[in-house]
Amino acid sequence: MPDFPSPESVAQRQLDAYNAHDVDALLATYTEDVQQFEFPVTLLCSGAAALRERMTARLSDPLLHARLINRIVMGNTVIDHEEVTRTFPEGSGKIELVAIYEVRDGKIAAARFISGKVTLESTTHGP
Numbered sequence: 001m002p003d004f005p006s007p008e009s010v011a012q013r014q015l016d017a018y019n020a021h022d023v024d025a026l027l028a029t030y031t032e033d034v035q036q037f038e039f040p041v042t043l044l045c046s047g048a049a050a051l052r053e054r055m056t057a058r059l060s061d062p063l064l065h066a067r068l069i070n071r072i073v074m075g076n077t078v079i080d081h082e083e084v085t086r087t088f089p090e091g092s093g094k095i096e097l098v099a100i101y102e103v104r105d106g107k108i109a110a111a112r113f114i115s116g117k118v119t120l121e122s123t124t125h126g127p
Contacts, residue, residue: 008073010108011108013028014108018066023052023055029107031108033047036054038112039100063087069083076102077100082099091120092121094119
């Protein structure tokens with residue numbers, strides 16, 4: 001029986017690659033047939049090629065950074081509560097996010113995201 005990395009270590013490698021803006025390291029944490037969803041079932045992308053396209057665009061944002069607030073691991077499921085700093089169409093800010101990763105054979109097979117409140121940085125410069 002193969003010795004796969006723990007689901008928690010896979011999720012951490014994925015987060016580290018995301019914060020390093022390293023698309024190749026990020027994709028290495030996902031299966032070839034990965035699917036990402038807006039929770040619960042709205043498909044965002046399917047397959048490694050579609051994920052590469054999606055993540056290349058996302059990782060090009062120089063402000064992009066995810067701060068882990070809390071992590072729950074139960075079997076092959078990892079739930080991360082994060083605060084993500086990024087550029088939105090309206091400007092730079094932060095969004096609260098819950099990511100639910102399903103890990104299979106040492107890689108993320110599916111991810112579901114719950115987006116919370118967006119807080120934009122103030123652009124007001126006094127009177």
